[in-house]
Amino acid sequence: MSPEMVLFEENSSTRKVILNRPEKLNCLNNQMIFQMLNNFKAYEKDPSVKLVLLKGNGKSFCVGGDVTATSNAIIATGHWSFVADVYRKLLTLDYLLATYNKPLVALINGIVMGAGAGLTMHTKFRVVTENTVFAMPETSIGLFPDAGASHFFSRLPGYFGEYLGLTGAQLDGTEMLASGLATHFILSKDLVSLENALHVVDSSDVSAISEIINKFVHQLGIKQDSAYRRLEIINECFSRETVEEILSSLESFAAKKAEKWIIKAINLMKSASPTSLKLSLRSIREGRMQKLEQCLAREFKFMCHCFRRTVNDDFYEGVRAMLIDKDRKPKWQPPKLELVSEEMVNQYYSKVYNDYNDDWESLQLPVRPNLSFSLESKL
Incomplete structure (x- = not known):
């Protein structure tokens, strides 16, 4: 592997x-995970470093x-523990960024999904552009929104997090800003100028960094047909038990007025893994009452x-x-929501055993001096 992937x-x-x-992409x-973990740790200890930028x-x-390489590796070797340990490192990296003692600026220009969201949603500054596309479509591949998503989704306005987590719906940069997933919106043509301006920062003063970014902020409203403009319907539907x-509830609204986003949400949910949908809903609901480190530990167990x-x-x-x-025709087990029992979902909370039926170590995150991540505190 080339050492230049990061x-x-x-x-x-x-x-x-x-x-x-x-x-x-x-x-x-x-x-990449190991390299970033090592370098972010080194930057945090280096007193000469005042600010870290993250981009793609x-x-x-x-x-x-x-995930394709992950699946292939487990199938080829018959062992899942190695990739689970890699995932352990990824969540440790997410937690490091969430509790970082220096300002982090994520420049999110283009697609950001899954683990990419885990890297960026935990940073102090989350800058998006007109090219940004956000989604957490894990239920479509038999997984659940992870990398701390049960924490940051559960802190979005109303039940918008449940909507995003269950449907895997895409957001653009303006929608991310409106919902709180992003902190600043700028035009992509200004990214280089913003980077150059941030290069001369000689302190970790958050207000000074914010002032620099604000000079490049562009005002652009969300689309008229955006689902975020229909938060009252989302709240009514996705607050259900x-x-x-x-x-x-979505189908009832669709029967009255077949808005495009509602039809798409229904279709996305119907094509997703029924088990993943039920696991995701419970995960996001529990995330409302938990700290980030608790959410990450639970998500690690689920993934194992x-x-x-x-x-x-x-x-x-x-x-x-x-x-x-x-072929886009997955054969889910079981194939219908009504066949996914509460007992099946409860199994994801059970103790994990490794390939040799020994106890598997849960996620042990390092003690960090900074307060645990709070989405509200970073807006």
Whole structure:
């Protein structure tokens, strides 16, 4: 593997971390995760570093983790524990960024999904452009919104987080700003100028950094047909207790007025893994009452159960249907929402055992001096 899949640049008191795997849309692999974890730790300890920028080369910021390689590796070796340990490192990296003691500026120009959202949603400054496309479409491949999504989704206005998590719907930059997922919106043509302006920062003063970014802010309203403009309908539907009730409520609204976003939400949910939908809803609801470190630990346990097929093969089937064979016809187990029992969902909370039926270590995050991540405090 080339050591240049992540570039690390120094410029005075600023450090720049650049995802550099554009041919793979900057999807993360183990080497990239380990490199970033090591360098971010070093930057935090270096008193000469005042600010860190995070960006991606190419048309995508980061489409997530390399789930195809993950699935193939487990199938080929018959062991899931190695990739679970890589995932452990990824969540540790997310937590490091969430509790970082120096300002982080994420320049999110292009697609950001999954693990890419995990890298950016935990930063102090989240700058988006007209090219930004955000989504957490994990339910479409038999997984659930992770990398801390149960924490940051649960803190969005109303039940907008449940809407995003269950449907995997896409947002543009203006919608991210309106909902609080982004802190600033600028035009992509101004990104280089913004970077140059930030290069001369010689302190970690948040207000000074914010003042620099604000000079490039562009005012652009959200689209008229944006789902975010229909938050009252989203709140009424996605506040329901069960996935079945949410879907039924959406279908009732669609029967009255077939708005495009409602039809799309219904179709996305109906094509997703029924088990993933129920697990995702419970995860986001629990996230409202939990700190980030609790959310990450729970998501790690869930993912281990997905990798080891504790409940079903939906992860492997989802990757096959959506990313490998691309027939887009996954055969979920079970195939219908009403067949996914509460007992099945409860299994994701059970103790994890490794390939040799030994106890598997849960996610142990390092003690950090900074307060745990709070989306509200970073807006």
